[in-house]
Amino acid sequence: MRFRLKRSPNMAPSKKKHATRKACVIPGGFTVLSLQFSLDSAARHSLYVKEHRVRAEKSSYRPLDRTLFVLNIPPYCSESVVKDLFSQFGSVASVELRDHPGSSPESGPKLSKVFRPADKQGFKVGYIVFESSSSLAAAKSHPHDDPLVVSTEQRPVKTGVQ
Numbered sequence: 001m002r003f004r005l006k007r008s009p010n011m012a013p014s015k016k017k018h019a020t021r022k023a024c025v026i027p028g029g030f031t032v033l034s035l036q037f038s039l040d041s042a043a044r045h046s047l048y049v050k051e052h053r054v055r056a057e058k059s060s061y062r063p064l065d066r067t068l069f070v071l072n073i074p075p076y077c078s079e080s081v082v083k084d085l086f087s088q089f090g091s092v093a094s095v096e097l098r099d100h101p102g103s104s105p106e107s108g109p110k111l112s113k114v115f116r117p118a119d120k121q122g123f124k125v126g127y128i129v130f131e132s133s134s135s136l137a138a139a140k141s142h143p144h145d146d147p148l149v150v151s152t153e154q155r156p157v158k159t160g161v162q
Helices: 079-089 133-140
Strands: 024-026 030-036 045-051 067-073 092-098 124-130
Touching: 030 133, 045 133, 067 079, 067 133, 079 092, 079 124, 079 133, 124 133
Parallel strands: none
Antiparallel strands: 024 030, 030 045, 045 067, 067 124, 092 124
8 A cells, every 4th residue: 555645735845944054073173174176076085174282382383373283185185285275264374294293394314405205195184374363263164065176277186197
C-alpha cells in the first residue's frame, strides 16, 4: 500500500531557516578556513588558523597582535599565493612558510650559499603578518562555507608539469 502526501493549495511552502554564516572554530582555538583550488573545482581543503601567540618569541618579525599562524598549507601554495589569498582581509606585510611550527631560517645548519638543501615538498605551516590587527580578526572570522579560491583568471596558479 502506498501513501502519497499531497500539498494542500492552502498550505504555505516550507521555509528553511538559513543559518547565519559563522566561522568554524575547533578545539585548540583554531578557525577552519575552506580552500578551493579553482571556482570549478568540487574538492575543498581545510586550513587551520589562529593568532600566533608564543611568549618566548619576542621577535619583531612576528608581532603578537598581527601574526596569523596557519596549518595545512598545500604544496601548490607558494608564499606569493598565500599572500594573494590573505590580502583580501587586509594588507599583508610578510608571509613565511616553514616545514614545521617554530622553525625559522636561522634554525637550520649553517651551510654555504652554494650548497643548499632541497626544499621539502609537502604541506607547510605559515606565519602571515598583517599591517593591521583588524585584518587578523577578519581572517579569523571568515565563514567556513565561503572558500578561499587559489587559482583565478586574474592570478592563475600553475601546478604539475607546467
